[in-house]
Amino acid sequence: MTKKVSIIGAGPGGLTSAMILANQGYDVTVFEKQDYIGGRTSSFTLNNYTFDLGPTFLMMDYILKEIFENTGRDLEDYIDIKEIDPLYRLVFKGKREFYPTRDQQVMVKEIEEMFPGNGEGYKKFMKKEKEKFEKLIPCLQVPYGRRRDFLTKRFLRSIGYLDAHISLYDKLGEYFNDDDLKIAFTFQSKYLGMSPWECPGTFSILSYIEHGGGIYHVMGGLNQITKAMAKVVEEEGGEIKLSTAVDKVIIENGKAIGVKLENGDIEYSDHVVLNADFAHAMNNLVEDKHKKKYTNKKLEEKKYSCSTFMLYLGVDKIYDIPHHNIIFSDDYKKNVDEITKYKILSEDPSIYIQNASVSDSSLAPEGKSTIYVLVPVANNSGNINWKEEKSKLREKVLDIMENKAGLKDIREHIEVERIITPIEWEEEKDVYRGAVFNLAHNVGQMLYFRPHNEFEEFENCYLVGGGTHPGSGLPTIFESGKISSKLIMKKDGIKVKEKVTSKA
Ligand SMILES: Cc1cc2nc3c(=O)[nH]c(=O)nc-3n(C[C@H](O)[C@H](O)[C@H](O)COP(=O)(O)OP(=O)(O)OC[C@H]3O[C@@H](n4cnc5c(N)ncnc54)[C@H](O)[C@@H]3O)c2cc1C
Structure with a gap:
């Protein structure tokens, strides 16, 4: 039946x-x-x-x-x-720009130019993290309903690669000595809504997944x-x-x-x-x-992940910036701590800008574009008054876009916009505490x-x-x-x- x-x-x-x-x-x-x-x-x-x-x-x-x-x-x-390569533009302290690519030769050259002495670390990262990825991924494809599921050969063989005893940031210290470069390979913990300083070293596979397997857009x-x-x-x-x-x-x-x-x-x-x-x-x-x-x-x-403040803009021009852009706070660790530990809004937040119209003309009328901005913020277990903060954060984000991201005249070109705060994630989209990346992955x-x-x-x-x-x-x-x-x-x-x- x-x-x-x-x-x-x-x-x-x-x-x-x-x-x-x-x-x-x-x-x-x-x-x-x-x-x-x-x-x-x-x-x-x-x-x-x-x-x-x-x-x-x-x-x-x-x-x-x-x-x-x-x-x-x-x-x-x-x-x-459609594959997007270079993967993204990373902007540090409003000026240092880095465009990681999947072309490993170009990548070594660019790392050596920007972060001298770290090229070998990148090669080591790609080799070691590939091994780790190959050991860990099969462990993520099976259920763990019983404690004895930890005793399978598959899991036991992966234990040496788990790196659960160190933070993601410290794990990357095994490859690189430059702080910005470490951030370039650890900010991916944000996909889990976590801080690189708290997220287990296990998740170095996230940046390997991007560098080894690529990032894709769907038309x-x-x-x-x-x-x-x-x-x-x-x-x-x-x-x-x-x-x-x-x-x-x-x-x-x-x-x-x-x-x-x-x-x-x-x-x-x-x-x-x-x-x-x-x-x-x-x-x-x-x-x-x-x-x-x-x-x-x-x-x-x-423990829950962070939340996001979203700003979706329809603008009447196409900006000459890449598809994916991450503009880091000048003090990224402080910004991350404010989101995850202190649950307050940062004076200087990090933002992600997607400029998808440079790869996909179907999203906006001809000559126009969609700009998607994601700002990682604390989830609703803090006391942020979003009614008051919403418009202030919008202005701050537009300032960052103008001053650090190369969208100088953005305010003059906005035709339509929508904002989503952690309150809407919780109340309209039924996400507990607005923690959009779910339970934390500690x-x-x-x-x-x-x-x-x-x-x-x-x-x-x-x-x-x-x-x-x-x-x-x-x-x-x-x-x-x-x-x-x-x-x-x-x-x-x-x-x-x-x-x-x-x-x-
Ligand atoms: C802003 C943002 C950016 C993200 N970026 C990425 C990214 O770039 N790459 C990536 O891999 N992941 C990303 N994620 C994370 C994740 O992949 C998505 O959030 C994903 O959609 C989560 O899928 P889900 O199936 O867990 O839940 P959801 O997509 O939330 O689906 C759950 C569904 O259940 C429905 N529902 C709730 N209550 C009821 C009810 N009582 N009755 C019937 N239906 C109900 C909801 O309406 C919803 O449709 C992002 C998430 C967010 C929020």
Whole structure:
């Protein structure tokens, strides 16, 4: 008999599971609260400008390709992926500009010119981090539901590469002696919403992933990924119900048996897949009597990622700056500490600017462009009064764009704009504390210590998305969808028909 699956949320995690399970013959329904597909990986338009709401960097695109291949499809028939190289422009102290590239010969030359004596360190980084990446990635493709999952040969062989005892910043000190260069290879911890001085050294693989595997843009924006996934779900007979919020997971005798919708309807199913933001879902969709490990109180004690202040601008010209630009605060460590430790706004914040129209003319009318600005800020566990600070931070960000980023006349060219603060992430997008990169990725919240893919509080419930293993970021979120789908199939005694499997 066909088994039914209810999936809560049409983010990349939920859609990965929906694609896989619908393709394997399950009767899949995805319930999505918003009236659009994709969760944080969605788009919105302002007049004729199209913006990605969240992700702008696609890495490890082969994982996505393999998911499509396993359903008998070619990803290229759905989306058009373009590599961005040089990877990004990095601006230090408003003047020192560095353009890391995947061309290793050029990279050594540029490092030697800008950071004399560090060329060898770069070569060592590329060699050692490749080995580390190859050992660690397979460990992120399997579940950690039991302590004994740490005893597999795969995991034991990776222990020497974990570097969990040192910080990411100190790890990079093994390769480089220049502070700016260390920042160029550690700022990626921001993708996890963490400080390089606190993030485990394990995550040096993030900068290796960029330098070794590349950074990709999807024409039309990364939102095209989730739109393509939704198309596949429907082609496979699955149903996606937009504007259909789940009110509660129905749990009986320790088992999830379906969902109650906000409109009062009850939908029974054999399995429930939870993609909504983990802490938000626990607090709002699961009744207290069913929780022991993830009660509201215990969730408060967990560590969370930072949040973001977003400024999306439609401008009536195209700026001659690269696709990706990161403008670091003059005192980057102070800025990071203010975000993660002191939870206050920085006088001198770091900002990321995406100028995607230089690579993709589909996002704005001819001769015009979309400018996406992301400012990492504290999550809502601090006391920032966003009502007051919102317009002040907007002005500060525009000043930085004018003075440090080469967008001198930006104020005169803005035609449309939208701002999202951590308050909107929490209240409108249902992200706990506005911590957009989910639970932090400290050692105590990774692998077995992260909420399990086969959820431990009650049976027949599986987690996907940034709040479960392997963690936040599109490649790992896709992996969570794969891992949880395989667990469901295993439980139902279905042999997994994978044609290809992700290899590092
Ligand atoms: C600003 C920003 C930039 C980012 N940049 C990158 C990047 O460049 N590269 C990268 O790899 N990652 C990036 N990320 C991180 C991550 O990849 C995305 O946030 C990703 O979309 C998270 O996917 P998810 O499946 O965990 O959850 P989501 O995308 O949040 O999806 C969860 C879905 O559940 C729905 N939902 C919630 N409650 C209910 C309910 N009660 N009933 C029904 N549905 C519900 C939500 O509406 C949402 O659609 C970024 C994130 C943000 C916010």
